[in-house]
Amino acid sequence: MMGFWWRPLSVLASVMLVALILWAGSGWVAALGFLAGIQAFVMLRRLWQEYRLSRWLENPDEVDPPDATGTWGDIFYRLQKLQRRQRASRSELTNALEQFEHAAQAVPDAMVILNGTEQIEWCNPASRSYLGLDCERDQGQFVRYLMRQAHFLDFLDAADYSRRLVCKSPVNRELTLSVQLVPFGEGKKLLVARDITDLERVDAMRRDFIANVSHELRTPLTVVGGFVETLAETDDLPPAESRRYFDLMLDHTRRMQRLLDDLLILSRLESADHSLSDEPVNVPEMVQALKSEAESLSRGRHRVSVQATSGTWLKGSQQEVRSAFGNLVSNAVRYTPEGGAITLGWHERDGEAVFSVKDTGEGIAAEHIPRLTERFYRVDRSRSRETGGTGLGLAIVKHVLTRHHARLDIQSTPGRGSAFSAIFPAQRVLAAPENAQVIPFPARDQGAA
Known part of the structure; x- marks a missing residue:
């Protein structure tokens, strides 16, 4: 100083x-x-x-x-x-x-800055696709005038920063948004809208999954429980009646066992810790075994044949490929009426390997095909129960093929039958080992069971 x-x-x-x-x-x-x-x-x-x-x-x-x-x-x-x-x-x-502006523009969530009178001061590009707001056009406008939904206005009036509003997007009804208000500076608010469509879909799938599993288990458990109560309360039950009760209980018990087995398989396939083994898979031999199983499951009600033009093998998991192919074959037997024909195929096409199962069943309408691989999705629920299916077979097929970088192609015509093809990429195709036993498949092997 x-x-x-x-x-x-x-x-x-x-x-x-x-x-x-x-x-x-x-x-x-x-x-x-x-x-x-x-x-x-x-x-x-x-x-x-x-x-x-x-x-x-x-x-x-x-x-x-x-x-x-x-x-x-x-x-x-x-x-x-x-x-x-x-x-x-x-x-x-x-x-x-x-x-901050660059980061906010890159954020996938919609962000809108409101002043003390709820006028728009700034918003990021995601606000256009989620809320229909444009920063240049709507700057200075009252957000209430642009978004007039009653539930949104009630949400603004409440000014509860701990509350989240779940609603449909005003510009895209297929999007579900989670909207929240956050204090931002002096007298300002930050409106954040996040796309939770996938989360809502997953949650809905979880609820449906629990409901479906509960529904599938309730019927056999009720039947078995009822028979057990009947047997416990009856002293002298005729042997024929007792045999019928035990057969029905065994049938429903096996149904529950199949359902639990399929659930365990799905859980194992979806586990991130479960690695895929790359072992040689003898598909020609597997096709022959599947033909025998189809004949056994059919019990003479269908004509089962094989069309194989390739002797190549696959690189992948023997157990998983066997499970996927087995589900395709068992579905064909279950949903093909008596007297129909089922054809198993194994051939190469444009460097890819294709396993196919064709039947002459009732066929599937086009609107059902995209959803066939969903868990518990059934075209005809009552018929599925009659055939003993768990509703998880094609879901297992989808997961197995996805893990092998393969795809499932479904072609079906109502009244004429269906064709399910598992298509494996060229990098999964292996030449048969020189010392491998060659299974003599003619171009068209007709077999009846």
Whole structure:
């Protein structure tokens, strides 16, 4: 602080000393004239420096800072130093705002900044697809005028920052949004809308899965429980009646066992920790075994044949491929009426390997085909129960093929039958080992069971 005062005080002392010398030598008139001249010079210099300061402060970015000596030089220097700090701070703030804006624009969630009167100050691009808001068009507009849904207005009125509003998007009814208000600065709010369509779909699938499993288990458990109660309360039950009860209980018990087995298989296939083994799979031999199983399951009700034009093998999991192919074959036997034909195929096409199961069953309408691989999805629920299916077979097939980078193709014509084809990519196809036993499949092997 003393650094500021010593210079003007020393100048003042020098002026007073000169004035005293003039007073002593030339009289008081000369001394007063000298002081008046010094005062006028100081005032004019001060006005000039104030003008330069004012001109600089009006446009500090375009006008060079004043250059002066003495006290005014110190003032200009300190102001210039302060200006540099402000410029640096402004640059940092601008960079931070630009980074925030870029980050907000990249965020997949819709973000809208509202002022104290709920006017839109800014919104990111996701707001257009989720809420129908445009930053350039809607800036300054009241959000209530643009989004008039009653549940949304009630949500704004509540101003409960801990509450989330789950609603459909006003511009895309297929999207489900989770909307939340967040305090943002003084008197402002940040409106955040997140797409939770997939989460809602997964949650719905979970609820449906639990409901379906419960429904599938309830019937056999009720039947078995009823027979057990009957047997417990009846002392002398005829052997024929007792045999019928035990057969029915065994049938429903096996149905529950099949359902639980399929659920365990699905759980294992979906497990992230379950790695896929790359072992050679003898598909021609497997097709022959599947033909025998189909004949056994059919019990003479269908004509089962094989069309195989390839002796190649696959690289993958023997157990999983066997499970997938077995599900396709058993479905064909279950859903093909008595007297129908089932054909198993194994051939190569454009470098890919194709396992197919064709039947002459009732066929499937086109609107059902995209959903056939969903768990427990059935075209005819009552018929599925009669055939003993669990509703999980095609879901297992889908997971197995996905793990092998393969795909399932379904072609069906109502009243004429269906064809299910598991198509494996070329990188999964293996040439049969030289020492492998070649199974003689003719171009069309007719077999009846």
